[in-house]
Amino acid sequence: MASPALYSKYARVWITHLTEVWISAELTKDYNPGDGALQLQLEDGTELEYKLDPKGNALPPLRNPDFLVGENDLTALSFLNEPAVLHNLRVRFIDSKLIYTYCGIILVAINPYEPLPIYGTDIINAYSGQNMGDMDPHIFSVAEEAYKQMARDERNQSIIVSGESGAGKTVSAKYAMRYFATVSGSFTKASVEERVLASSPIMEAIGNAKTTRNDNSSRFGKYIEIGFDRKHHIIGANMRTYLLEKSRVVFQAAEERNYHIFYQLCASAHLPEFRALQLGSASDFHCTNQGRSPIIEEVDDAQEMQATCKAFLLLGIGERQQLDLFRVLAAILHLGNVAVSGRGSANCSISAENSHLSKFCELMMVSCEPMAHWLCHKKLKTVTETFSKPLSKAEAMDGRDALAKLIYARLFTWIVGQINRALHSSSQQHSFIGVLDIYGFETFEINSFEQFCINYANEKLQQQFNVHVFKLEQEEYLREQIPWTLIDFYDNQTCINLIEAKMGLLDLLDEECMMPKGSDDSWAQKLYNSHLKKSSHFDKPRMSNKAFIVHHFADKVEYQCEGFLEKNKDTVNEEQIQVLKLSQFALLLELFQEEANASGPSSIAASGRTKMTRVGQSFREHKKSVGLQFRNSLHLLMETLNATTPHYVRCIKPNDHKSPFMMENSRAAQQLRACGVLETIRISAAGFPSRWTYQEFFIRYRVLMKQKDVLSDRKLSCQNVLEKLIQDSDKYKFGKTKIFFRAGQVAYLEKLRAEKLRAACVMIQKTIRCWLARKKYLCVRRAAVTIQRCARGQQARAFCKSLRRTRAVVVLQKYQRMCVARRLFQRQRAAAVLLQRLLRGHAARLRYTQLRCEQKAVVVQRWVRGWLARLHYKRSVQAVIYLQCCVRRTLARRQLKRLRIEARSIEHYKKLSIGMENKIIQLQRKVDEQHKENRQLSEHLSVVESTSVAELEKLRHHLETLQGVEEDARHLGIRVSALEEELGLVHQELDRSRKVRCKEYVVAELNEKNGMLKSEKDELNRLIQDQGQQITDKLEKTHQEYAERLEMELNEERTHYQNLLSEHLRLEEQHADLKSEREAEELNGGVDMALLLKLQRRVAELEKQRLHLQNECDSREEQLQQDRANDLEECQRAIGAERDYEAQKRQELEAENKRLKKDLKELRVALSLGEGSGLVSPGAPAYNVLLEQLNSTNEELEMRKEEVLILRTQLVNLEAFKNKEAATEGDSGHASRSPTLDLHELNEDGELWLAYEGLKETNKLLESQLQSDRQAHTEELEALRVELHALQEERKEQQLLLHTLQPQDGCRNVGLECEINRLTRHNLDLMEQMDKQDKTIRKLKKQLKIHLKKVEASDSNVEARAGAALPALMRKARHCEGMLEYKKQDESKLLRTLITDMKPRASAVSLIPDLPAYLLFMCLRHADYTTDDQRVYTLLNSSINCIKNVLKKRGDDFETVSFWLANTCRFLHCLKQYSGEEAYTKHNTPQQNEQCLLNFDLTEYRQVLSDLVIQIYQQLIKCMENILQPMTAAGMLEQDTIPGVLGLKPTGLRKRTSSFPEEVSYTLESIVKQLDSFHSTLVKHGNDPDLIRQAVKQQFHIICAVTLNNLLLRKDMCSWSKGLQIRYNVCQLEEWLMDKGVQGGGVKETLEPLIQAAQLLQVKKKSGEDAEAIATMCTALTAPQIVKILNLYTPLNEFEERVSVSFMKSVQVSFLLVGRQESPQLLMDSKTVFPIFLPFSPSAVALENLQIPSSLNLSFLTCF
16 A cells, blocks of 8 residues: 555546546546545546545555556555556556567566567577566576576476466477577587477477467467476477367367378378378368368468478388378368268167278278177166167267277377477487477367366466465565565465365266266255355356356356266267277277376377277276376376475466557456466565665665765665655664565655655756846846947948048049149140151151161172182082092002901901800890880880870860860950940040049959959859769769678678688587597497487488589589689690790791891991001000990890800700609600701701790690699599489488388397498598599699699799799709708697697797797798698698697687687788798798798698688687676676766566675676787787787677667666667777777777667757757667667656657668668677688798797607
């Protein structure tokens, strides 16, 4: 009862209503104790006077404030009452679209009647590992709590799911089992979890049906025990069923259906395998057409049939057994159509030729005549004789229906037994979690035996629930040391005793069934006599003597006695059963076989045939009443539940129309009363429902304390303030860690807090309004002063303007008069000057004519005299030249004679020839250089031309622009001239009119026009520049988008490859686990046949996947080879063109050589002539220059000779190699055909040509060898494929043999198991051989690629090959330092020291980074130098395997993973750095280039190491995720990092029990410290900076995803203050990034979704503009995420407002307008791993300078 002080004006209360159950009203007047009525106003404005009960004077329940509505836990409400609960559920369900709500330990689930995206794997991962009170209510939260309590307390758990038909019980149970199957992490997932989930579609098919309330209503109760081992992995399951509704087999009400399996079977009747069943449409059978609703909307029965058959196969029920099962179901349908003839009580009969009866007997393999006889007769036994009694038509039809119900019930039990057998595991069960899916409390207009049993079961469950709730409350009080007072709660033990006690309802029913002439009426009279007016829970209707009323805990129910006895007996004609037992149908015999140890409805038969000696016992067992069986099974269920820790899920059906998200208050209130939710509320409200920790209470109500009340001890501060605020000490209690409040006290404290805040708001508003008014006054005063100042200034300026105008008039008059006088003077002066000019011009022209004539005469004389002088000179020169020629001819003849004498000497000839050859070679070199320079110049010229063309095009465009501007300027000039003329006219007009005008005004106007023209010109120029800039920006944007698209495609390829690699590694681990499990089972001596078959099917699927991937890989490699062949062909064509060019060039050089020889000869002749004449002396400069040129030419000739000798040596070696190849192939004839060349007879001009021809022969030899390798590889590949196909066929035959040899009776044959084990091992061996052969194929392909590379290298660079040294000589020239040698027997010790026993923490302190990688590579270098391929292979494979083993054992240690990530990367970089490839060696020092690998191509191992690095990186990410995930939500959301700003909502602290009693409290500082630890460890171990940046990016993605997911799943975190806290925390993380220098590379962008979520919580959310702003701002969030956050937004006090429904619609419309296409997924995937990029990072460490520490004990290594 709330305090009367709370019933003040404006307080809101709940009053009853006929249709809405409860409606809200507001008090218009304060209530005073003693008033007889309340003055209320309804929400529609209606005034109402609410009369109070004068006896009890009970006040109506108070309504909670709006900001408290929508709580996750109903018990956290301040006012706990039925309308508050109903309203809270309604707000959550309709407004927030939340279907789950806690009510203490109960999870209330409301059926939404539409699919919701809240059951995916991402949601399961989000709830996994979380405490029940930390996340929003969900079925997964209850399942997680049960799973963790089982793991923590080692106690079995139970989840009790109840509710009426259509409330969603089956779906909730299904999702709970799916959660266990997902989080259990079992290595036998495919064989256990999938089978557990596969049982659901089977049970729905045979046990669910359409009713008026639900399209998939469960017509039975089931309890599934999911078994776990000690590691909490699912190992099996067991199912128990209760009270199957057998009457539905033969009768359905209107708009209802029979069980789904019948309609699925009829929908699949056209299939070939079902034609023997002789079925048709469902409307043709009496058992399926009574409801006249054979179709369910959006359900395809044929597809459902396929799913059911698939589930049967998964559970080990083969196709043969399925066909037998379907035969029984088809027989039931035909049996229902058997027509009985007869009238009234007369004898009835069935024709033996009845088609449906014959079909029934044919399917059941029984005789038609006895079956037809016993369907119309029954056998009566007396003491002396036995006789047959005919039945009436009604009795015969009842007997027929009873037989059909019995067959279906037995089949149902058999299927359950088969499911249990498939789910049974040979492993020992350590614990289990039970899921109870049972019917809720039911009450209809006509209630019969089924409703009686259902309500009886709910009475038992409610009793267990009340005791459990009471026990939990008591434990909470005792734990907090609160004085315990007995809480009065409803105990329904008296009602249970009425039903099940001695002489109770069930006992009297069984007694009446044993009477020969017992009837429903006599049983009703016994009930009246025994319990009427003796039991408060029993009553009799006023108008009926065939009914009784039971007062249940939920409501009183009237039961009709008619049919109770018949349904309790459930009798079947024994002779009909005997006829069925004579059948040859094995499954039918198994159905009616009595089991040796029957333990319940789901027990399993041990053999397939029934012994005739047990018929009597079987019949007596069958005669056991249904009520007794149900009572026994219910007692067994209660014993199981009492031995476990229960968890409750109450399903609510919101309406009867199956409309989505619509709630009818009357239906919801009725179910809340029936399922015990309101009883939980009543028990909580009777004590102290609101509970706060001292710290949270202090933070929330600090505003109510004075400064002196605030003490360092928070507990004492809270006690002091509560004593002042609440006078009655019984309203609250101080616990050990919490404060307990009575109902309504938190609302009272909130009222005081709101009043205090309201008073503070008024004070703040008053001050702000005063400040605003004063600010406005000062603004107005300043405006008045400014207006006055401006007015006075305007007056002064007007007076000044008049003075200036007067002065201007005087000045104009003065200048006008002056202008007239000056004009007259200038006219007179101009006339005088004109006369003088004309006279002087005439005199000057006369003088000019005279001077011109004299000048021409002088010129003529000069030319005549010059001609005469030149003629004389020419004659003199010709005479002198003739004399000189004669003299020089004589001297040349003498010199020629001397040269001929000297030419005969040999030494002189050699000297001249040497000089000539040197000169020729030098000239050839110059010619080559000139040609090279010409080519470069031509290329440069082409580039310059292209550039110039582009520049010219730009200049032309610019010129056109300038021309246009010039044209405009010209027009403007014309216009200016016109304006000037106009100005002149204006001046003239002014002169004529003698009007005074201001010249400055005209000039200003012209200047203004000129300025306008200039501005137009500038605007045009700016427009041109803008257009050019836009084009440039567009091109840059296009290029950037293209680059981003390419980068995105590359990242997608990397992600796909890394995902495939992860899947491959996972399958390898799963294969190893399965192999170890198989070995363990072989040691134990038992084999699970179902598991073995499942594993074989899984192996087949994996084999198909592997073959598909291998085929895809082969196709890609073939495509790559084809591309390479095309490139090779193009390269060969280019080489041919190059050869032609070289030949042409050679011819040109020869011609040039001849010309140079000729020039040399002429030069010699000229020199000889010069020496003879004495013109050039030996010491002359010209002679010295020629001598130096001859010497240089001689040196170059010597170098060419050395090159020719090298080419000769290579040619000889190539000839020997070809001869050797020919001898090896046995074809000696080819060797004789090889061209033999006399190299000693080669002249100078032919040596280079022959060397070139030798290289061509070498290329041809390599091509022929490549073709032969290709042919051999193709043949070997075909052979391997044929062998692989044969092995697959053999494996299929073995599986088929195994399937046919499987025993049908369930017995295990030891010999067969041994044979299966042998075949399985053989299959695994064959698979290993196939893997080896695949590796061989890949190796051959790799060799083929190497040959292709060699051919390309030889063809692309002939000159380089000609000048290269031989391989043997190269290896001798290599430097041998930086290598380590070890003995073969020391290899294991080496790996153990460097890998297995290496301690990362110690090595990081005492050793240089990546030392193990350097040492392993130095050992590898020595093995490569010695050409020991076996050692190279062993060392690499052993190292990789050791690293994998270390990571497998210590994969959870971050330091270990980081250490081996750094070393594996360094080892990979060393293989690249010292590979000799130009792309990797360009950063090396000369010493490092000398240390490159010699003999082996380790490209394939580089790929293996790259895959290993990816694996280690993914393991590193997993370690970081395991560490960061539990810290993130607490540090980023729960911890208040801004003290004094954030507030807490009064939740009442009704949190669930924590899975771990002592949990660590994480803060943002903890996260930052952990990030520091990660970063320092990565840096300390020597990881690459790019790799560290990628790891940090992944860390921040994990933090962002986990935080955002928790925000999306926690309603209490979606508030304005929480958004402020998130933004502050993100700023701290960004500062950490800046401090570490890792903010680049997209790391900072990973936090963008979290930043936008924080902004979304803080922005205004009212108008349509706000919705558009949100749609534009939140680009990193998806539309479902934004809508979810807005739905979850919760105000912390009454001053804030909720997000309205209209605003939500506006946001959704805004998203449609923006047109964002996004994934419907709600949560971010925290498991996403960004694709790793491994940039090459060369090492500057010199291998020869590395020192091995003595602490490593590697003395057996020898350094080189």
